[in-house]
Amino acid sequence: MDFQPINKNVNEEDLNLIYNSIDELNKELNNVALEIFKNETDKKVLSKPSHFTFSIVHRAIELNRGFKTLSEANNWITAINLIRLQSDNCMRLFALSLVPDRLDFYQRILNGEHIRNLKDGEGNKMTDNYLSKKLDILYPGFKMLYENTSGFIHFSKEHIAINNDKVENNEDFIMYIRLAETTEFPVHKKVDYAFNMFVVGKELFKLMKGYKLSMEEFMKIYK
Template identity: 40%
Template sequence: MERVESKNLEKAIIKLRSTEFQIIDLENAVFSADNGNMFPLDLLAIAAMKRTSGNMEGFITLIEAKNMAAARSLLRIQIDTFLRFSASWLVEKPHDFASDVIGGKQIRNLKDRNGKKMNDGYLVDVLSPEYPWLKDVYKNLCGYVHFSGSHLSNAVQSFNDNERTVTFHIGKEDIKYPEWSWTEAVDCFTSAVNILFYYIDGWIQTKNGVDKANNQIHPTPKNGETD
Protein backbone atom coordinates (compact mmCIF):
# COMPACT_ATOMS: atom_id res chain seq x y z
CA MET A 1 0.00 0.00 0.00
CA GLU A 2 1.59 3.26 -1.16
CA ARG A 3 1.70 6.35 1.00
CA VAL A 4 -0.91 8.98 0.08
CA GLU A 5 0.42 12.07 -1.71
CA SER A 6 -1.72 15.13 -2.48
CA LYS A 7 -1.02 18.19 -4.60
CA ASN A 8 -2.09 20.69 -1.95
CA LEU A 9 -3.55 20.98 1.53
CA GLU A 10 -7.14 21.40 0.37
CA LYS A 11 -7.04 18.16 -1.62
CA ALA A 12 -5.31 16.37 1.25
CA ILE A 13 -8.09 17.31 3.67
CA ILE A 14 -10.74 16.21 1.17
CA LYS A 15 -9.05 12.80 0.90
CA LEU A 16 -8.94 12.45 4.67
CA ARG A 17 -12.57 13.53 5.05
CA SER A 18 -13.61 10.88 2.52
CA THR A 19 -12.45 8.13 4.88
CA GLU A 20 -15.31 9.01 7.24
CA PHE A 21 -17.67 7.19 4.89
CA GLN A 22 -15.37 4.17 4.88
CA ILE A 23 -15.58 3.99 8.67
CA ILE A 24 -19.37 3.73 8.43
CA ASP A 25 -19.12 1.02 5.76
CA LEU A 26 -16.60 -0.97 7.81
CA GLU A 27 -18.69 -0.65 10.96
CA ASN A 28 -21.71 -2.05 9.12
CA ALA A 29 -19.60 -4.85 7.64
CA VAL A 30 -18.18 -5.83 11.04
CA PHE A 31 -21.66 -6.10 12.55
CA SER A 32 -23.23 -7.92 9.61
CA ALA A 33 -20.42 -10.38 8.79
CA ASP A 34 -21.02 -14.04 9.64
CA ASN A 35 -24.74 -13.38 10.18
CA GLY A 36 -24.04 -10.96 13.01
CA ASN A 37 -21.99 -13.29 15.18
CA MET A 38 -19.49 -11.40 17.32
CA PHE A 39 -15.95 -12.34 18.33
CA PRO A 40 -13.38 -10.67 20.59
CA LEU A 41 -11.52 -9.25 17.61
CA ASP A 42 -14.72 -7.48 16.54
CA LEU A 43 -14.62 -5.51 19.77
CA LEU A 44 -11.00 -4.52 19.18
CA ALA A 45 -11.91 -3.40 15.64
CA ILE A 46 -14.81 -1.33 16.98
CA ALA A 47 -12.52 0.35 19.51
CA ALA A 48 -9.97 1.14 16.78
CA MET A 49 -12.62 2.65 14.51
CA LYS A 50 -14.10 4.74 17.34
CA ARG A 51 -10.66 6.05 18.23
CA THR A 52 -9.95 6.80 14.58
CA SER A 53 -13.19 8.73 14.13
CA GLY A 54 -12.40 11.00 17.08
CA ASN A 55 -8.73 11.37 16.16
CA MET A 56 -9.62 12.37 12.61
CA GLU A 57 -12.01 15.13 13.62
CA GLY A 58 -9.55 16.50 16.16
CA PHE A 59 -6.66 16.30 13.71
CA ILE A 60 -8.46 18.21 10.97
CA THR A 61 -9.49 20.87 13.49
CA LEU A 62 -5.87 21.28 14.57
CA ILE A 63 -4.62 21.45 10.98
CA GLU A 64 -7.14 24.15 10.13
CA ALA A 65 -6.14 26.02 13.30
CA LYS A 66 -2.46 25.83 12.22
CA ASN A 67 -1.45 23.92 15.35
CA MET A 68 1.29 21.65 14.03
CA ALA A 69 2.64 20.39 17.35
CA ALA A 70 -0.73 19.12 18.56
CA ALA A 71 -1.62 17.78 15.10
CA ARG A 72 1.58 15.74 14.99
CA SER A 73 0.80 14.33 18.43
CA LEU A 74 -2.55 13.07 17.13
CA LEU A 75 -0.86 11.69 14.03
CA ARG A 76 1.44 9.66 16.27
CA ILE A 77 -1.60 8.39 18.19
CA GLN A 78 -3.29 7.32 14.95
CA ILE A 79 -0.19 5.42 13.88
CA ASP A 80 -0.29 3.75 17.28
CA THR A 81 -3.85 2.61 16.50
CA PHE A 82 -3.00 0.59 13.39
CA LEU A 83 0.28 -0.64 14.88
CA ARG A 84 -1.42 -2.20 17.87
CA PHE A 85 -4.39 -3.55 15.94
CA SER A 86 -1.98 -5.21 13.52
CA ALA A 87 -0.51 -7.13 16.46
CA SER A 88 -3.55 -9.41 16.15
CA TRP A 89 -1.91 -10.88 13.04
CA LEU A 90 1.29 -11.74 14.89
CA VAL A 91 -0.07 -13.87 17.72
CA GLU A 92 -0.95 -17.53 17.89
CA LYS A 93 -4.48 -16.91 19.17
CA PRO A 94 -5.87 -13.55 17.98
CA HIS A 95 -9.15 -13.75 19.89
CA ASP A 96 -7.35 -14.53 23.14
CA PHE A 97 -5.08 -11.57 22.39
CA ALA A 98 -8.10 -9.31 21.83
CA SER A 99 -9.66 -10.51 25.07
CA ASP A 100 -6.45 -9.75 26.95
CA VAL A 101 -6.32 -6.21 25.54
CA ILE A 102 -9.99 -5.58 26.29
CA GLY A 103 -9.35 -6.88 29.80
CA GLY A 104 -6.68 -4.25 30.38
CA LYS A 105 -3.41 -6.01 29.58
CA GLN A 106 -0.71 -3.88 27.93
CA ILE A 107 0.10 -4.95 24.37
CA ARG A 108 3.78 -4.19 24.95
CA ASN A 109 3.82 -6.97 27.55
CA LEU A 110 2.11 -9.55 25.33
CA LYS A 111 4.12 -11.87 23.05
CA ASP A 112 3.76 -12.80 19.42
CA ARG A 113 3.80 -16.38 18.16
CA ASN A 114 7.62 -16.31 18.23
CA GLY A 115 7.82 -15.23 21.85
CA LYS A 116 8.72 -11.58 21.09
CA LYS A 117 7.18 -8.85 23.23
CA MET A 118 5.09 -6.60 21.03
CA ASN A 119 6.19 -3.14 22.12
CA ASP A 120 5.69 -0.30 19.66
CA GLY A 121 9.30 -0.39 18.45
CA TYR A 122 8.98 -4.08 17.61
CA LEU A 123 5.71 -3.54 15.75
CA VAL A 124 7.31 -0.72 13.75
CA ASP A 125 10.18 -3.03 12.79
CA VAL A 126 7.74 -5.74 11.69
CA LEU A 127 5.68 -3.41 9.48
CA SER A 128 8.51 -1.25 8.11
CA PRO A 129 9.31 -3.62 5.19
CA GLU A 130 5.71 -3.18 4.04
CA TYR A 131 5.62 0.57 4.80
CA PRO A 132 9.17 1.97 4.34
CA TRP A 133 8.18 5.46 5.54
CA LEU A 134 6.94 4.20 8.90
CA LYS A 135 10.15 3.97 10.92
CA ASP A 136 11.38 7.52 10.32
CA VAL A 137 7.94 9.07 10.72
CA TYR A 138 7.29 7.16 13.94
CA LYS A 139 10.66 8.18 15.39
CA ASN A 140 10.17 11.85 14.55
CA LEU A 141 6.64 11.95 15.94
CA CYS A 142 7.53 10.41 19.30
CA GLY A 143 9.17 13.71 20.26
CA TYR A 144 5.77 15.41 20.02
CA VAL A 145 3.95 12.92 22.24
CA HIS A 146 6.53 13.15 25.03
CA PHE A 147 7.75 16.58 26.15
CA SER A 148 11.12 16.96 24.47
CA GLY A 149 13.38 19.13 22.38
CA SER A 150 10.87 18.88 19.53
CA HIS A 151 8.69 21.39 21.36
CA LEU A 152 11.54 23.90 21.62
CA SER A 153 12.27 23.45 17.92
CA ASN A 154 8.61 24.09 17.25
CA ALA A 155 8.85 27.40 19.14
CA VAL A 156 11.83 28.71 17.17
CA GLN A 157 10.64 31.13 14.53
CA SER A 158 14.00 32.14 13.06
CA PHE A 159 17.71 31.95 13.78
CA ASN A 160 20.40 34.39 12.64
CA ASP A 161 23.82 32.80 12.99
CA ASN A 162 25.72 35.97 12.10
CA GLU A 163 23.96 38.13 14.67
CA ARG A 164 23.65 35.23 17.13
CA THR A 165 19.96 35.94 17.65
CA VAL A 166 16.95 33.65 17.93
CA THR A 167 13.33 34.66 17.46
CA PHE A 168 10.69 32.60 19.27
CA HIS A 169 6.99 32.38 18.60
CA ILE A 170 4.87 31.36 21.58
CA GLY A 171 1.23 31.09 20.62
CA LYS A 172 -1.43 28.66 19.51
CA GLU A 173 -0.62 28.97 15.80
CA ASP A 174 2.49 27.53 14.14
CA ILE A 175 3.14 30.05 11.40
CA LYS A 176 6.60 29.00 10.17
CA TYR A 177 5.62 25.85 8.27
CA PRO A 178 5.12 25.92 4.47
CA GLU A 179 1.97 24.45 2.94
CA TRP A 180 3.74 21.28 1.81
CA SER A 181 4.51 20.47 5.44
CA TRP A 182 0.83 20.67 6.39
CA THR A 183 -0.13 18.65 3.32
CA GLU A 184 2.42 15.98 4.20
CA ALA A 185 1.03 15.67 7.73
CA VAL A 186 -2.54 15.24 6.46
CA ASP A 187 -1.49 12.69 3.85
CA CYS A 188 0.41 10.73 6.48
CA PHE A 189 -2.71 10.65 8.67
CA THR A 190 -4.76 9.40 5.73
CA SER A 191 -2.17 6.68 5.09
CA ALA A 192 -2.37 5.62 8.75
CA VAL A 193 -6.17 5.43 8.53
CA ASN A 194 -6.02 3.41 5.31
CA ILE A 195 -3.64 0.88 6.85
CA LEU A 196 -5.99 0.37 9.79
CA PHE A 197 -8.92 -0.07 7.38
CA TYR A 198 -6.88 -2.60 5.46
CA TYR A 199 -6.43 -4.78 8.52
CA ILE A 200 -10.04 -4.42 9.59
CA ASP A 201 -11.17 -5.44 6.11
CA GLY A 202 -8.86 -8.45 6.35
CA TRP A 203 -10.63 -9.47 9.53
CA ILE A 204 -14.05 -8.98 7.94
CA GLN A 205 -13.04 -11.20 5.03
CA THR A 206 -11.84 -13.83 7.48
CA LYS A 207 -15.02 -13.58 9.51
CA ASN A 208 -17.04 -14.23 6.37
CA GLY A 209 -14.80 -17.15 5.44
CA VAL A 210 -13.20 -19.88 7.51
CA ASP A 211 -11.28 -20.44 10.76
CA LYS A 212 -12.98 -17.53 12.51
CA ALA A 213 -14.08 -19.74 15.40
CA ASN A 214 -10.72 -21.52 15.61
CA ASN A 215 -8.85 -18.45 16.84
CA GLN A 216 -7.26 -17.86 13.44
CA ILE A 217 -7.32 -14.88 11.10
CA HIS A 218 -5.79 -14.23 7.72
CA PRO A 219 -2.03 -13.71 7.52
CA THR A 220 -0.74 -10.16 7.36
CA PRO A 221 -2.14 -8.68 4.12
CA LYS A 222 0.39 -8.07 1.36
CA ASN A 223 0.32 -5.75 -1.64
CA GLY A 224 -3.22 -4.53 -1.11
CA GLU A 225 -4.76 -7.99 -1.07
CA THR A 226 -6.35 -10.20 1.55
CA ASP A 227 -6.21 -13.96 1.58
Protein backbone atom coordinates in the same frame (compact mmCIF):
# COMPACT_ATOMS: atom_id res chain seq x y z
CA MET B 1 13.24 3.02 0.27
CA ASP B 2 14.51 6.46 -0.69
CA PHE B 3 12.84 9.40 1.01
CA GLN B 4 12.43 12.57 -1.00
CA PRO B 5 12.58 16.07 0.52
CA ILE B 6 9.29 17.79 1.30
CA ASN B 7 7.59 19.09 -1.82
CA LYS B 8 7.33 22.87 -1.47
CA ASN B 9 5.35 23.30 -4.68
CA VAL B 10 1.98 23.05 -2.90
CA ASN B 11 -0.74 25.42 -1.73
CA GLU B 12 -3.90 25.66 0.35
CA GLU B 13 -5.88 23.91 -2.37
CA ASP B 14 -3.67 20.84 -1.95
CA LEU B 15 -4.26 20.97 1.80
CA ASN B 16 -8.04 21.09 1.30
CA LEU B 17 -7.85 18.10 -1.05
CA ILE B 18 -6.14 16.10 1.71
CA TYR B 19 -8.80 17.17 4.21
CA ASN B 20 -11.44 15.86 1.77
CA SER B 21 -9.50 12.60 1.45
CA ILE B 22 -9.44 12.23 5.24
CA ASP B 23 -13.23 12.73 5.33
CA GLU B 24 -13.66 10.03 2.68
CA LEU B 25 -11.31 7.74 4.58
CA ASN B 26 -13.50 8.06 7.66
CA LYS B 27 -16.44 6.83 5.59
CA GLU B 28 -14.37 3.90 4.33
CA LEU B 29 -13.31 2.96 7.86
CA ASN B 30 -16.89 3.13 9.07
CA ASN B 31 -18.14 1.07 6.13
CA VAL B 32 -15.63 -1.75 6.53
CA ALA B 33 -16.54 -2.00 10.23
CA LEU B 34 -20.22 -2.17 9.28
CA GLU B 35 -19.46 -4.89 6.74
CA ILE B 36 -17.69 -6.98 9.39
CA PHE B 37 -20.58 -6.41 11.79
CA LYS B 38 -23.19 -7.41 9.20
CA ASN B 39 -21.26 -10.49 8.08
CA GLU B 40 -21.24 -11.77 11.65
CA THR B 41 -24.67 -10.72 12.86
CA ASP B 42 -26.32 -12.17 9.75
CA LYS B 43 -25.17 -15.50 11.16
CA LYS B 44 -26.19 -14.50 14.68
CA VAL B 45 -22.57 -14.18 15.80
CA LEU B 46 -20.54 -11.23 17.07
CA SER B 47 -16.92 -12.03 17.90
CA LYS B 48 -14.99 -10.32 20.66
CA PRO B 49 -11.92 -9.74 18.45
CA SER B 50 -14.20 -7.84 16.07
CA HIS B 51 -15.32 -5.71 18.99
CA PHE B 52 -11.63 -4.92 19.47
CA THR B 53 -11.36 -3.76 15.84
CA PHE B 54 -14.55 -1.68 16.10
CA SER B 55 -13.05 0.14 19.08
CA ILE B 56 -9.94 0.92 17.04
CA VAL B 57 -12.01 2.19 14.10
CA HIS B 58 -14.01 4.45 16.41
CA ARG B 59 -10.79 5.89 17.83
CA ALA B 60 -9.29 6.29 14.35
CA ILE B 61 -12.29 8.23 13.04
CA GLU B 62 -12.26 10.52 16.07
CA LEU B 63 -8.52 11.12 15.67
CA ASN B 64 -9.04 12.06 12.01
CA ARG B 65 -11.83 14.41 12.93
CA GLY B 66 -9.73 15.90 15.71
CA PHE B 67 -6.75 16.39 13.41
CA LYS B 68 -8.86 18.27 10.89
CA THR B 69 -10.52 20.44 13.56
CA LEU B 70 -7.23 21.34 15.24
CA SER B 71 -5.34 22.02 12.03
CA GLU B 72 -8.14 24.14 10.59
CA ALA B 73 -7.95 26.14 13.83
CA ASN B 74 -4.20 26.50 13.11
CA ASN B 75 -3.30 24.45 16.21
CA TRP B 76 -0.77 22.33 14.36
CA ILE B 77 1.45 21.59 17.37
CA THR B 78 -1.45 19.66 18.93
CA ALA B 79 -2.70 18.20 15.65
CA ILE B 80 0.68 16.66 14.83
CA ASN B 81 0.48 14.50 17.97
CA LEU B 82 -2.51 12.70 16.49
CA ILE B 83 -0.38 11.24 13.68
CA ARG B 84 1.52 9.30 16.34
CA LEU B 85 -1.74 8.15 17.96
CA GLN B 86 -3.04 6.97 14.60
CA SER B 87 0.14 4.94 14.06
CA ASP B 88 -0.57 3.44 17.49
CA ASN B 89 -3.93 2.25 16.15
CA CYS B 90 -2.13 0.53 13.27
CA MET B 91 0.24 -1.26 15.64
CA ARG B 92 -2.56 -2.40 17.98
CA LEU B 93 -4.65 -3.77 15.13
CA PHE B 94 -1.60 -5.40 13.56
CA ALA B 95 -0.81 -7.08 16.90
CA LEU B 96 -4.18 -8.87 16.68
CA SER B 97 -3.04 -10.54 13.46
CA LEU B 98 0.16 -11.85 15.06
CA VAL B 99 -1.30 -13.80 17.99
CA PRO B 100 -2.37 -17.45 17.75
CA ASP B 101 -5.47 -16.93 19.94
CA ARG B 102 -7.38 -13.72 19.21
CA LEU B 103 -10.02 -14.35 21.87
CA ASP B 104 -7.35 -14.75 24.56
CA PHE B 105 -5.65 -11.59 23.28
CA TYR B 106 -8.92 -9.65 23.50
CA GLN B 107 -9.64 -10.89 27.01
CA ARG B 108 -6.18 -10.05 28.28
CA ILE B 109 -6.40 -6.53 26.88
CA LEU B 110 -9.84 -6.14 28.45
CA ASN B 111 -8.32 -7.23 31.77
CA GLY B 112 -5.82 -4.39 31.57
CA GLU B 113 -2.70 -6.12 30.27
CA HIS B 114 -0.45 -4.07 28.01
CA ILE B 115 0.16 -5.30 24.48
CA ARG B 116 3.88 -4.63 24.95
CA ASN B 117 3.94 -7.45 27.52
CA LEU B 118 2.11 -9.95 25.32
CA LYS B 119 3.86 -12.28 22.89
CA ASP B 120 3.11 -13.01 19.26
CA GLY B 121 2.95 -16.47 17.71
CA GLU B 122 6.74 -16.55 17.44
CA GLY B 123 7.28 -15.78 21.12
CA ASN B 124 8.32 -12.14 20.67
CA LYS B 125 7.04 -9.43 22.99
CA MET B 126 4.92 -7.03 20.97
CA THR B 127 6.61 -3.79 21.97
CA ASP B 128 6.07 -0.68 19.89
CA ASN B 129 9.59 -1.02 18.51
CA TYR B 130 8.93 -4.62 17.46
CA LEU B 131 5.53 -3.88 15.93
CA SER B 132 6.76 -0.81 14.07
CA LYS B 133 9.60 -2.84 12.54
CA LYS B 134 7.19 -5.58 11.46
CA LEU B 135 4.78 -3.04 9.99
CA ASP B 136 7.63 -1.34 8.17
CA ILE B 137 7.97 -4.52 6.11
CA LEU B 138 4.34 -4.19 4.99
CA TYR B 139 4.39 -0.41 4.69
CA PRO B 140 7.93 0.89 4.07
CA GLY B 141 8.46 4.16 5.89
CA PHE B 142 6.06 3.33 8.74
CA LYS B 143 8.81 3.01 11.35
CA MET B 144 10.40 6.31 10.38
CA LEU B 145 7.06 8.09 10.57
CA TYR B 146 6.33 6.47 13.92
CA GLU B 147 9.71 7.52 15.33
CA ASN B 148 9.53 11.05 13.92
CA THR B 149 6.06 11.72 15.30
CA SER B 150 6.93 10.15 18.65
CA GLY B 151 9.13 13.19 19.21
CA PHE B 152 6.03 15.38 19.36
CA ILE B 153 4.36 13.38 22.14
CA HIS B 154 6.97 14.28 24.76
CA PHE B 155 8.71 17.62 24.83
CA SER B 156 11.80 17.14 22.72
CA LYS B 157 14.09 18.61 20.08
CA GLU B 158 11.10 18.59 17.72
CA HIS B 159 9.46 21.38 19.73
CA ILE B 160 12.72 23.30 20.05
CA ALA B 161 13.23 23.06 16.28
CA ILE B 162 9.84 24.65 15.70
CA ASN B 163 11.09 27.73 17.52
CA ASN B 164 14.25 28.35 15.53
CA ASP B 165 15.58 28.37 12.00
CA LYS B 166 19.17 27.82 10.94
CA VAL B 167 20.66 30.51 8.78
CA GLU B 168 21.58 28.89 5.48
CA ASN B 169 25.20 27.76 5.04
CA ASN B 170 26.31 28.37 8.61
CA GLU B 171 25.60 27.35 12.18
CA ASP B 172 23.91 30.59 13.22
CA PHE B 173 20.20 30.43 13.89
CA ILE B 174 17.25 32.68 14.46
CA MET B 175 15.44 32.10 17.75
CA TYR B 176 11.74 32.80 18.08
CA ILE B 177 9.91 33.70 21.29
CA ARG B 178 6.39 32.58 20.51
CA LEU B 179 3.87 33.98 22.95
CA ALA B 180 1.05 34.40 20.45
CA GLU B 181 -1.98 32.14 20.42
CA THR B 182 -0.81 30.19 17.37
CA THR B 183 2.36 29.06 15.64
CA GLU B 184 2.36 29.64 11.92
CA PHE B 185 3.65 26.79 9.75
CA PRO B 186 4.48 27.20 6.05
CA VAL B 187 1.88 25.59 3.82
CA HIS B 188 4.26 22.87 2.57
CA LYS B 189 4.71 21.61 6.15
CA LYS B 190 0.96 21.67 6.71
CA VAL B 191 0.45 19.62 3.56
CA ASP B 192 3.17 17.18 4.64
CA TYR B 193 1.68 16.66 8.11
CA ALA B 194 -1.85 16.29 6.75
CA PHE B 195 -0.70 13.84 4.10
CA ASN B 196 1.08 11.74 6.72
CA MET B 197 -2.10 11.65 8.80
CA PHE B 198 -3.99 10.44 5.74
CA VAL B 199 -1.35 7.83 4.85
CA VAL B 200 -1.34 6.29 8.33
CA GLY B 201 -5.14 6.16 8.31
CA LYS B 202 -5.08 4.50 4.90
CA GLU B 203 -2.68 1.87 6.22
CA LEU B 204 -5.07 1.22 9.08
CA PHE B 205 -7.88 0.81 6.55
CA LYS B 206 -5.82 -1.79 4.67
CA LEU B 207 -5.27 -3.69 7.93
CA MET B 208 -9.03 -3.58 8.56
CA LYS B 209 -9.69 -4.97 5.09
CA GLY B 210 -7.27 -7.80 5.85
CA TYR B 211 -9.07 -8.55 9.10
CA LYS B 212 -12.42 -8.49 7.28
CA LEU B 213 -11.20 -11.06 4.75
CA SER B 214 -9.86 -13.33 7.48
CA MET B 215 -13.17 -13.17 9.35
CA GLU B 216 -15.17 -13.91 6.20
CA GLU B 217 -13.11 -17.06 5.81
CA PHE B 218 -13.57 -17.94 9.47
CA MET B 219 -17.33 -17.31 9.35
CA LYS B 220 -17.80 -20.00 6.70
CA ILE B 221 -18.00 -22.53 9.52
CA TYR B 222 -21.31 -20.96 10.54
CA LYS B 223 -24.07 -22.21 8.27
